Amino acid sequence: MSLWLVILGMSVATFGQRASFLLLPDHVKLPVLLRRALQYVPAAVLTAIWAPELMLQKGVLSLAPGNERLLAGIVAIAVAWRFRGTFVTIAAGLVALHVFDQLF
Amino acid sequence: MPRARTEFQAGLRAGLSLLIAIVPFGLVTGVAMAAAGISPLEAMAMSVLVYAGAAMLAAVQLIAEGAPALVIVLAAFVVNLRLFMYSASIRPYFAGEPLARRLIVSYALVDNPYALFLQRFGTRPGDPGKFEYFVGIAVPVWICWQSTVAAGLLLGNQLPAAWKLDFAAPLAFIAMSIPLLRDRFMVIAAASAGLTAVLAHGLPLRLGLALAAIAGIAAGVLFESFVKIEKK
Numbered sequence: 001m002s003l004w005l006v007i008l009g010m011s012v013a014t015f016g017q018r019a020s021f022l023l024l025p026d027h028v029k030l031p032v033l034l035r036r037a038l039q040y041v042p043a044a045v046l047t048a049i050w051a052p053e054l055m056l057q058k059g060v061l062s063l064a065p066g067n068e069r070l071l072a073g074i075v076a077i078a079v080a081w082r083f084r085g086t087f088v089t090i091a092a093g094l095v096a097l098h099v100f101d102q103l104f
Numbered sequence: 105m106p107r108a109r110t111e112f113q114a115g116l117r118a119g120l121s122l123l124i125a126i127v128p129f130g131l132v133t134g135v136a137m138a139a140a141g142i143s144p145l146e147a148m149a150m151s152v153l154v155y156a157g158a159a160m161l162a163a164v165q166l167i168a169e170g171a172p173a174l175v176i177v178l179a180a181f182v183v184n185l186r187l188f189m190y191s192a193s194i195r196p197y198f199a200g201e202p203l204a205r206r207l208i209v210s211y212a213l214v215d216n217p218y219a220l221f222l223q224r225f226g227t228r229p230g231d232p233g234k235f236e237y238f239v240g241i242a243v244p245v246w247i248c249w250q251s252t253v254a255a256g257l258l259l260g261n262q263l264p265a266a267w268k269l270d271f272a273a274p275l276a277f278i279a280m281s282i283p284l285l286r287d288r289f290m291v292i293a294a295a296s297a298g299l300t301a302v303l304a305h306g307l308p309l310r311l312g313l314a315l316a317a318i319a320g321i322a323a324g325v326l327f328e329s330f331v332k333i334e335k336k
Binding site (some may be wrong): 008009011013026034035042043044053059061074081084085087090094 | 160163
């Protein structure tokens with residue numbers, strides 16, 4: 001069953017990523033460039049996940065006001081910036097999506 | 105060990121404060137898994153064994169599209185590249201700890217607990233009770249995550265599509281990424297990655313995400329080097 005294969009593969013990969021540096025012997029020092037590069041990974045990867053969801057409609061770039069997911073996303077970004085909470089950000093984005101959907 | 109107990113309780117309190125962020129993310133993940141037709145057993149197995157919401161959401165989308173197993177695992181790997189960073193950054197705090205404790209920390213190393221742990225010990229790495237504090241955070245977060253995923257699975261297909269709850273997934277990522285943009289280097293890295301992800305979206309095998317990660321990291325490192333050289 002291939003879904004169990006996926007679950008197994010994801011489990012091994014994810015645990016490996018988490019344990020990677022934690023299991024290194026204490027005397028091993030990480031190269032400076034590696035540490036500098038790693039610090040940008042979360043912001044880069046997390047943004048890369050949501051950006052296409054806002055800016056593409058059915059796989060096509062759409063920056064027009066008719067793209068209500070982009071508009072709602074901008075509202076959510078502003079709320080996340082101001083309040084830094086997961087719950088308020090999701091709530092604001094969903095409400096905004098419904099409002100823009102009614103408007104356009 | 106009164107110190108260990110105090111730190112565990114302090115961790116518990118910190119962990120409980122996170123639950124408001126965990127609940128919506130867990131629900132969204134559970135609902136998405138049910139909508140993709142993943143059985144409750146498989147979904148909970150994934151939730152317990154993988155225990156990484158962002159990767160699970162990415163995987164669920166690909167499972168629904170019928171992507172090959174290897175592509176799904178690789179996409180999850182790219183989404184979870186940030187775990188390398190957490191692992192490297194938290195490592196000095198657990199120097200000298202036995203293997204069993206490092207394995208436990210590894211399993212429970214997720215975004216919000218990582219951030220909370222550094223808030224407490226970031227400037228005081230020598231304080232005792234780090235493992236106990238981390239476990240204190242991890243326990244309520246783990247219980248809350250598993251139960252909200254299960255709740256999402258139960259709600260699953262009963263939620264009307266007109267509510268557009270699928271949009272909650274990108275919103276959860278916005279909520280996680282925006283607070284990371286604390287300086288212009290981070291903003292450059294995030295913007296480069298986001299732009300690359302949009303432009304490279306059409307590439308097969310989710311290569312766009314991997315390219316975006318590389319572009320974002322490179323942009324951050326290069327811009328930082330450039331600015332620091334100029335200042336000299």
